Amino acid sequence: MNQTIQDHRPPRLPQRFLRWYCKPELLEDIEGDIHEDFNKRHTRSGKRQAYLYYFLDVIRFFRPFVIKKLFKTQNTNTMFKLNTVIAFRHLAKNKLYSFINITGLAIGIAACLIIAHYVIFQLSYDKFHENADRVYRVHNNTLQNGEDLGTGFYSGYALGPSLIRDVPEIEMQSRVHPYYGGAVVNRVVDSVSMTPFREQDILFVEPAFLQMFTFNFLQGNHNTALNDPSSIVITESTMRKYFGKESDRVIGQILNVNGGWANGNYLISGVVEDFPANSHFQFDFLLPIERVLMRNQYTEEGTDWGWTNFYSYVMLSPQSTEAAAEAKMADLMHTYTPEDLEADGLKQTLSLQNVPDIHLRSEITGDEFGTVGSINSVYFMVIIAVFILLIAWINFINLSTAKATERSMEVGIKKAMGALKPQLMSQFLTESFWVNLFAIVLAIGLTYTFMPMLSEALGVNLVVDITNPTILGALGVLILIGPLLAGFYPALILSSFKTVTALKGRFVSKKSHAFSVRKGLVVFQFVISTFLIAGTFTVSRQLSFMQNQDTGIDMSKTLAIKGPDTNISLASFESFKNNMEQVAGVEAFSSSRSIPGNGYNWGTEARRSGTDRSNSGSVNVTWVDATFLNTYGIEVIAGRDFTEAQRQARNGMIINEATVEAFGLGSPEKALTEKIILSGDTMAIRGVVKDHNWQSLHKAYGPAIFLYRFASADFFSVSVSPQNTNKVISELEKQFDIAFPGNPVEYYFVDDFFNRQYKEDLAFANIFKAFSAFAIFAACMGLFGLASYSVVQKAKEIGIRRVLGASGTQITFLFSKRYLLLTVIANTIAIPITYFGIKSWLENFAFSIGITAELFLVPMVLLLVIATLTISFQTVRAAMANPVKNLRSE
Template structure:
């Protein structure tokens, strides 16, 4: 029986080739989009799922409560790991993890390449408990060595980079930060890409504690909190994190009561939240907001619904043409259930062919997926979860697309069907199809609104006045362990003599970056903490000119190696209730409390210290040579590759044992918004896709209407109606559908985009012209799609439609 039904279904599909191909094309677009989005969403949701203890691992995070709000930090202070080991009960393990980049030197005789200097990014200082918490595949050695000083563990890839092969690396000696000897105690397999704990090296925690003067960590400083100094715990099975949180409340009360300018508290963050919680950055890897995941999933659902709507419209438009076939089948004894089965069979074949085609298309597009999402090049499409999802898609779309046409066809009365008396109302009428097309256009217009606003936001961010000049600024890191030996000034003087370099500045950081260095402070001679934190940067006297910072009052400070004078920003002046920027000049301020008092020489206009997602923070800029780690240069507009080469050459002359890596500042700033730019590109792609699918839906509905009005069109032509009149008759009602969809799309689109814009402190305006553009594009698409089919119907010979009665 099923074999016969399959043959009949295939025959019917071949008979209506044009509609079948349109259905397959529309469904292929929708299913391909769903497959690509599923690949991205499932990858993001899979972060660290491979960790066998993921449901038991938590990170200890820090919250500071100030008078004006909350601040969050994923890190803890250096003394806390040892203190919490004594204070916390009811845990299976407590492991410190400190992320750093390490300068590594190895013996030339080992590498045989001539390269013996390397920068190892994402080097974790930790102990052997790391392997108890996290799954690590050991290729050689033993991770218990991490409990001893001078021991490191390399990943397979890092070992190959340093020693040629990982087998050759095992047991070899290396030099950390030019002064600390260490031995490669183990080799482990590379960490999967979908992890927020990707490291290249594990170095023993005791190495860090034994060399505090090299790595500059003070294990007695309770007030120092760095985002890279993190602490993880593993709870027993069936244990509650609330019990540990209560102990952390007591710990904060014991160690931080009346300490600093904030009320400090600590709590546990579940491991499965690390990838999605924007309050606390991961120790390595990427973070994505859950709202972005939901947005991508919602877009996929929208596109599938639109494709299914097209199928319903085109299938019901064909229903009257199949009425005689249904009538004969019922007269010959066929039941309604059999007709439904036959209809679902045809739908299943179309959906199945579309799914296979979509899989092939998605495979071809997979290498380009990294353009719109943070996924690795090694990502695979065909996985067990994909096969399950694709099966669900085939079944779901078959039911969603085939149910209504099957009910309509099976409900035909055989006598009416055989006499060709099936009326418009008996196949659901036009009202349902109109509602479905309105839904399609509402979705398309929502995506158009989101696209225009996202593009406008990102365009304005890229051209916004950030409070500094980022163009033609080039910078690179300075060897931090050699700041005091006088070579910095030598390098600066040599670079200043280059005619293609307009200015040179030494500092702890560029004005706008991902770094956040904060401190408590005293103000105006009062020896008490001000009730909010200040952000910090250190720079020389050329800092302000080099980066184009503008002054609201006063000037920069004079050159000094130590804390002597300071510059604050406008936000700092306002939060200190200073009447005007000029009134701040001459007042004194000290960082950390108890340090040297500095005289305020100027107030700079507010500038974007981080991305424009963040609000401007109160800021202090001062001189402190011991903290300089960046050299920035303002280049002449005519500077080219030769200038960059000469900069590198001068650097290597002064620092022959260091590694050089320069970056243009505007490129670093652009990286702040990589996720947002990718999401804007997703909106663009799927807005275009929704327009294409909507056009197919419109074509299906106009085809249905033309089929119902063939005789009316013929009569009107015989009575003298012109082609423009007939075209207008068939097209005018679609204008109403577009405006109804627009009325639905505007509030929904505004709400969704407003939620997205809340991620930015700097928000674009949403002008009325944007909505005018959306409705104009919608009308243009409607005119093009409907007009083509309407003109074709108006040009048809009326004799053909009037001869068959």
């Protein structure tokens, strides 16, 4: 040790660590010793070694005898336990208060959980496909002379193959052709047909369809299942339906499919698990597309782009992007069918939409398949959930601050004993924590109870799943944030009382900000409540309006029968018709290719005779017979109805008023002298009918044309006199079976059928009602709690007033007054918000009830009544109480 040892600067971080953990009385010695060793090593072995050993030494000194008390763990544990005991005692002492507080919060949280499930479900559509991120549906946007005619997905059968050819980004594609109109399917055993069922969800697809989407094959193989043109893939539930207990081995069994498209026997080649509900399309049967392509309709020349009955799904290769593929496909329609598009002045652009986006963000202008959600309704639900949670928390805050009176003594004594503000706050936050925790547990129970009801209202099978990561996350956040958010303000208020004034029990002056904040919160709650009540009122008014509105069609006494699919002949039709017309109570019989609420048969182009093709516009066509307008009571305002006496061509067409307007035909009478070119055929206008709602009231009147068809097998309609309904139905079943054996009979009243279109709206209304009820209930609980505390606080004042001769009514009025004032203020604020909410919702409907004062007045009055009842429950009781009792108690 002859070397002189110099002083070096030790590494900063370990040194700071040492200084942090070391007991102050030991620090100097230890730090000095380590430093000395460090200097020595620095000189002898270099900086690096010295640093390392310094660090190691600091770590080694991290021992119990050196470490100061870093976490006062034991102490806070005790405090938490003590606070918990106090909280429990307090909750048990004020049972009503605790009940209101916990249930109010629980209801709010339960509503949020339920909504969260719904939202997660809505967002989960089509995500179950393994390749979901690169499977797209092909869309086609049409512009006519610069005017947007909308986006659709139907195309000719030539599109699919040309996509594969011209767009290298596309790895595979499958055209899909629905089995339009449905079919009758029955099992065939040893050439004998078993019970037939009517089936709607049948799709013709290509083998690639099984690769793109994720099917879970229970039997069969997804690589080969559709390779054979006579194969058929069915779902598990379909298998159960047709094979019952013999379900274990159905491969190779025969199903006969009989409808309009590709009749014949099919061999079952695969059974797949049913698609979950969160899929944008559903199916029961998959058939090979070759079968439908064999039809004359698709083999004739010029039909490859002309018959737009197909739609396509494509899967992009993993590296390519949607934009790249779209760029190459955008103008394909003009490459293949330039003349037609030019002549019509059309510009068509192909695009892609990712399959998981279809459900909520469909780009399609017209009808989608399946239930269509909208991202807006999801946002809307989220907003409601937030509102409800806010209401619940506000209740909590209000009730806790309202109880300030009662706790002032406690706070005062604690402060006098030396409690610090943070300690008091931690006590109140502990209380808040327990209330929130109880509420969450209760809320989970409520969620389990109410979810089935909601599923029913929504028509979606939602199952509670609290293990879902998002739900768990939300619960975690609620447990952590809830107590802080809801408890912080009351804790702050309660702990900030001045010791002396608190002890005197006169702690809060009436002008204290705490109470104006509380009033503000009550107002806020009632603004939300008014908004929701008005919303509920509007939604149910609009729905009943839609269901009871005069559609211009007589549906209530009309019975529609789904036509047969097999064994159809003109003779059997005529005998059925004649027999039905004989039945007492049948006023009219008609056959048509569609009925109100079932959509139109054909969407095509038309123009006034004498104008060029660029003036054409879209029209919807339905084929009906000569008694149809009579059966449905559709009023002819000019010209004549169809007649059986004339052949098809000479019967011409019957148009509605909207068509007169759209094609510039002048007045209905003048229109009778004009002709219309419908998809190339020039036809005379035979009559004009009044505009009527063929589709739901969401849609405005559009140009619609009836064409004559002597007999149709799609729908039979019978106008029935009300007394004879049951007799007519039993006769109908009998006659149908005689005329069309092997076809299941299916009938319904047309008004019911028509109103099925409002299923989505009804579901929406039900949700809205349920959550408004939640919100209003929670708000009333808050008001109830506030009123009850105010009454307790003023018990003495009431007593004195009574003794001095005030009547019960006067006292009730006195105490109800200021809360009613709050609801009035809330109503005033709510009106503009509600106005815009209602307005934007009603814009979804072409036919709406319009905004009237009633929509605001009824909810306001209703809310006032509810609020009055809530408050007077307390105030009346206080006013009626024996004043002596209140005055004596000290």
